[in-house]
Amino acid sequence: MSAARLRVDLARILADIDTLRARIAPARLMLVVKNDAYGHGIERVVAAAAAAGVEWFGAFDIRMGTRARAAAGDGPRVFSWVTVGRDEIATALDAAIELGVGDAGYLEEVAAVATARGDRPALVHLKIDTGLHRNGIRPEDWPTVVARAAELEAAGAVHVVGVWSHIAETSEETDDLARAEFLAAVDAARAAGLRPEVRHLAASAAGYARPEFRNDLVRFGAFCYGIRSTDGADLDGIVPAATLLAPVTRVDGDTVQVAYGSLDGLPSTLGGRVSVGTPGAPARCAPSARRPSPWTPGPALPSATRWPCSAPVRSASRRRRRWPRRSARSARRSSCASPRSSRASTSDPGARPGPALCRRRPRHAHRGRLATPPCPVGHDAVPASSRQHRRRTLRAAVRG
Numbered sequence: 290m291s292a293a294r295l296r297v298d299l300a301r302i303l304a305d306i307d308t309l310r311a312r313i314a315p316a317r318l319m320l321v322v323k324n325d326a327y328g329h330g331i332e333r334v335v336a337a338a339a340a341a342g343v344e345w346f347g348a349f350d351i352r353m354g355t356r357a358r359a360a361a362g363d364g365p366r367v368f369s370w371v372t373v374g375r376d377e378i379a380t381a382l383d384a385a386i387e388l389g390v391g392d393a394g395y396l397e398e399v400a401a402v403a404t405a406r407g408d409r410p411a412l413v414h415l416k417i418d419t420g421l422h423r424n425g426i427r428p429e430d431w432p433t434v435v436a437r438a439a440e441l442e443a444a445g446a447v448h449v450v451g452v453w454s455h456i457a458e459t460s461e462e463t464d465d466l467a468r469a470e471f472l473a474a475v476d477a478a479r480a481a482g483l484r485p486e487v488r489h490l491a492a493s494a495a496g497y498a499r500p501e502f503r504n505d506l507v508r509f510g511a512f513c514y515g516i517r518s519t520d521g522a523d524l525d526g527i528v529p530a531a532t533l534l535a536p537v538t539r540v541d542g543d544t545v546q547v548a549y550g551s552l553d554g555l556p557s558t559l560g561g562r563v564s565v566g567t568p569g570a571p572a573r574c575a576p577s578a579r580r581p582s583p584w585t586p587g588p589a590l591p592s593a594t595r596w597p598c599s600a601p602v603r604s605a606s607r608r609r610r611r612w613p614r615r616s617a618r619s620a621r622r623s624s625c626a627s628p629r630s631s632r633a634s635t636s637d638p639g640a641r642p643g644p645a646l647c648r649r650r651p652r653h654a655h656r657g658r659l660a661t662p663p664c665p666v667g668h669d670a671v672p673a674s675s676r677q678h679r680r681r682t683l684r685a686a687v688r689g
């Protein structure tokens with residue numbers, strides 16, 4: 290073998306999807322195909338899934354949204370949650386893509402583009418920010434925005450087909466708070482006269498494990514491709530669909546070097562943590578005690594022995610030295626550490642847990658972010674505010 294190859298088993302993806310659909314019924318499954326269907330090839334994945342009866346596809350941006358639409362044909366619904374500007378709105382309307390809207394100003398833009406075209410209302414899914422602080426309407430602004438959406442709906446500019454949010458899936462407690470916020474938002478939307486047909490909140494982890502999070506629709510990405518959560522248990526009937534094959538170019542003691550890039554290829558943060566199946570010299574190496582990552586292609590090779598991979602990496606100590614030094618106070622204010630992110634960070638002795646307010650965390654091993662670096666946007670550097678007050682109140686309500 291001379292070059293690295295990713296072998297994708299489409300039948301396996303369909304089998305994973307079937308397992309998930311059966312598990313969440315009567316809720317429906319949206320197949321998330323962002324980033325070229327998590328690197329599995331969006332056209333082939335979408336065409337096969339549409340032929341197998343998948344009704345919803347979820348694309349992060351307009352580029353993936355239009356590719357999903359082209360591959361899916363006219364029947365299935367395509368939802369894109371990060372579109373930007375009027376050109377993309379127009380492109381989405383041309384391709385019958387439903388738009389995630391997490392901002393009052395953007396709602397006006399969508400309505401303006403649809404009105405100018407004059408053919409049909411834009412289908413929108415309004416997003417409530419339930420604590421992740423990623424592109425969502427703040428709870429305090431929600432009543433005003435849904436009232437405005439109802440006006441725009443009456444004028445024929447938009448049709449609100451969904452209310453949605455995205456949760457951190459970092460702990461049951463924070464997810465419960467987010468769910469309470471979400472359900473309150475759905476009630477407020479209905480009280481404003483909107484009749485959303487789908488409510489969607491959960492992605493893979495919560496959709497799989499927690500029935501009360503499924504609502505009408507679950508946006509499944511990782512699990513459809515057989516990628517389990519970092520530190521997550523194996524999942525019944527869910528098997529990885531991709532196998533990475535790359536030549537082993539050097540064997541050195543109990544490590545090997547594989548001919549695969551560390552920027553576009555295997556993330557360098559996985560160095561020393563990935564097991565590699567090699568066909569030769571089984572006597573030279575004891576099996577690795579490390580937990581194999583989802584990328585492990587061991588079973589694909591005959592007489593394979595698992596070797597820790599030595600993809601070129603900077604050591605943790607070198608990485609730490611390169612980070613700008615910060616005062617203890619600013620480090621305390623800006624580091625991210627939810628309960629699970631601090632667990633994940635045990636792989637990096639340099640990562641120190643901070644106050645447990647930020648929900649940012651490495652969610653899946655395939656993303657390669659196994660350590661927890663300081664939060665670049667200083668999520669915790671927010672003064673006590675009405676938002677925190679509201680969250681405390683909600684927390685008390687959920688406990689009660």
Ligand SMILES: Cc1ncc(COP(=O)(O)O)c(C=O)c1O
Nearest residue numbers: 321455492493508509510511512
């Ligand atoms: C808004 C949204 N929904 C769903 C997903 C799918 O998440 P998962 O891969 O955990 O299923 C993602 C992935 O990042 C997302 O951003």
